[in-house]
Amino acid sequence: MKEERLITKAKKGNTAAFEKLITAHQETLYKTAYLYLHHKEDTLDAVQETAYKAFLNIAQLKEPKYFKTWLIRILLNTIFSMKKKQGDVIPFEPQHEAGAVNRNIEEYIDLRNALDTLDEHVQLTIQLYYFQDFSIPMIAEQTGMAEGTVKTHLHRARKALKQELEKEDKQTWKSIK
Structure with a gap:
């Protein structure tokens, strides 16, 4: 209910209310973008561009209860357009985060590689269902x-x-033997 009030205020031009909404959803936006982009800087760019587009178009949101869905849709469109522009260029910089020490990096890489073999629409379905x-x-x-x-x-x-x-x-077991 509180979010719906913030959305109503944001639709009327209240920037503070809009900032609170974006802050409330920033973690979800970041995680979703990172699943697709695998690179911190690109992920931050996508989230920032999404917030900007949402700010410009908040008045067009018809149903406040679908704010999160609307915001994720903007993010996904932004990501797809970024990937199209980049032509899926592989960045030179390493794609791991220092804070990921507790993760089993090999399992993560295996899962990431397995996800990458799927069709883009199927990847989206998996990511929305399991990660979001x-x-x-x-x-x-x-x-x-x-x-x-x-x-x-x-x-x-x-x-x-x-x-x-x-x-x-x-394949891993064959290479060990």
């Missing part, structure tokens, strides 16, 4: 797909990821 905790109806609304298509994408992605990760495990 979107429900199937929310993903359907966000992507414009039917709920059945979302379920199919999830099923196929799980199966493909399992096969890819098992293949990675077999």
